[in-house]
Amino acid sequence: MSRRPYHHGDLREALVAAAQAAVETSGPEALSLRDLAQSLGVSTAAPYRHFPDRRALLDEVAARGFADLDAAYRAARAGAPNPRAAMRETARAYLNLAFSRPGLFRLMFASDALGVDASPALLAAAGQAWESLYAAARAAEPDADLAAVKRRAITGWSTLHGFITLVQGGRLKGFMTEPLSEAELLEAVLDKSLGEG
Amino acid sequence: MSRRPYHHGDLREALVAAAQAAVETSGPEALSLRDLAQSLGVSTAAPYRHFPDRRALLDEVAARGFADLDAAYRAARAGAPNPRAAMRETARAYLNLAFSRPGLFRLMFASDALGVDASPALLAAAGQAWESLYAAARAAEPDADLAAVKRRAITGWSTLHGFITLVQGGRLKGFMTEPLSEAELLEAVLDKSLGEG
DNA sequence: CTCCGATATAAGCGCCGCTTACATTGTGCG
DNA sequence: CGCACAATGTAAGCGGCGCTTATATCGGAG
The missing domain is CATH 1.10.10 (Arc Repressor Mutant, subunit A)
Known part of the structure; x- marks a missing residue:
């Protein structure tokens, strides 16, 4: 065979x-x-x-994208001196994928046909990347309540993801003016993603 | 004529x-x-x-969506007892548009061809909605530094927007398990959007 | 009433995803 | 060894799409 x-x-x-x-x-x-x-x-x-169809090919590409993301997460964790720094590097890995391969990022997270009915392989790959992210979050707060950690992981991810989406959709064009640069805002978003609450 | x-x-x-x-x-x-x-x-x-083309018709629909959103923002502010409550109602207005008219929301914020090159009318409508949101944020913190307020408005918006996008894309399916319900998470996201930092 | 410009139409171009019927080719089995 | 068969590829075509061109119709201004 x-x-x-x-x-x-x-x-x-x-x-x-x-x-x-x-x-x-x-x-x-x-x-x-x-x-x-x-x-x-x-x-x-x-x-x-x-x-079988166009969508299936795109699903395969997306699944490989999630595998890449997962690998980047693991590398970020492995290369960080402590769990807290690991979280920040993990967030940077996400940002890096989004801004260095925006087309792939869009496929992974905004696939036109809402990936709800996606293939099992795609769902598995996406789930694996989430598990890595969640594991990093738990390591950063080993004594915290699991539900609270999960809540923070999801809200933090949301902040990061929302900012990326708004920027890439051009929806912040003209609003990030004067005292605020995109780079500065990005740091603020990172802080908020990992932040206190 | x-x-x-x-x-x-x-x-x-x-x-x-x-x-x-x-x-x-x-x-x-x-x-x-x-x-x-x-x-x-x-x-x-x-x-x-x-x-002139398909895109132009969709732009018109999107622009009307932004006008609706702006109207909802103003209504939220008008109906709230204080600026702080106004912010929370404003955020709820955004959530409401996203979940009650998801197709329109997707058009407005994830238009396939990234709306960077959008029509002036569309940009104006989107800008107007942002101005309303920003004004509400300023009213909630009248004494704060303008750059800080803008930073908070954008990061807060990002959190809300990211959560919506992830949920509607099915990317949180299976991760919001056990101790966490979608409704509970939504409240956490709202808190973080308006929150302390 | 006549003419003009705005509005609608019929027909067609090139592209798309996908299907069907058929040709080719490497492999495993008697 | 050779042959049947499954895996792989092709040619042709279906229906649908966005959009264009040439032509017809109609309402209002002169």
Whole structure:
């Protein structure tokens, strides 16, 4: 049951890689299976041998994005001197994904068709990333009530995520004026995400 | 230069109304100008006499959404006993729009093509809603530094917005378990949005 | 009443996701 | 070894989309 070269070589993997690149440069909205197929030199029907539909291919790309995010979380924790610093680095890892690969980030968190009915693999990958985040939060406050920690983790994540979303949607254009720069605000958001309450 | 019935009888207004309804029931992604035209009994080319493209019609719907939001903000402030309560009611108005008209909310804040290049009318409407929010925040803390107030307004908005986005994207499904209910979390998010820091 | 500009239409272009019917090819089994 | 078969690929086509062009209709200004 080898998965080696048939006609193309490993079209499935090539599709995912090309889709990943396209998502990161032009966003998930712009991805066209016909384009993709043509750019890989196969017929427009070929992708359907490997993915039931467009959404399934995007789900695979998103799942790999969550795996990357999870890896970044773990690296952040591993490289930090203490649990508190680990939380801050974890937040920075999230910001980094959002701003360095905005198309992928949008796919992962704002997929047009609301990912509620997403594939099990995608849900598992997203769940794994959350577990890493939650574990870091628990380590930072080992003596606190678990519900309180979870509450703080979710509200903190919300703050970070909301800021990113508003900035990337252009909804803060013109409001971050004069005394406030985007960089300064970002630090304030980080503080609030990890902050006191 | 009256704008009364020609062939159809104010197709422009009918288009906006139908688009509004479609956006609220099925989300902005699902809106099709051809569908819309057919459901209004006109040819598929007719809408293009009133809007240069699909995006322009959606922009108009979004702008009206921002006008609604602004009105809700003002009503919240007017009905509150003190500036502090006004802020909380303002936040509830935002939540209310998000959860009672999620399709419209998605159009306003997650429009597929990132609304950076949006029409002036849309930007003006969005700016007006922000100004109302900012004014309420200033009234709640009349003696504070303006930059600090703005910082708090933006981070608070971010918290609220992020939570909504994560919930509506299904990204918190399964994480709000056991000791935490969605309603309870919502209160925590509200607290943090308005909160101490 | 006539003419003009605003409004609507019919037809069509190129693109899309996806399906069906058929061709090719590598692999495992008698 | 050879053959059937499943996995992989193709060509062609369906219906739908946004949008454009050329043409028809209609209401109001002169």
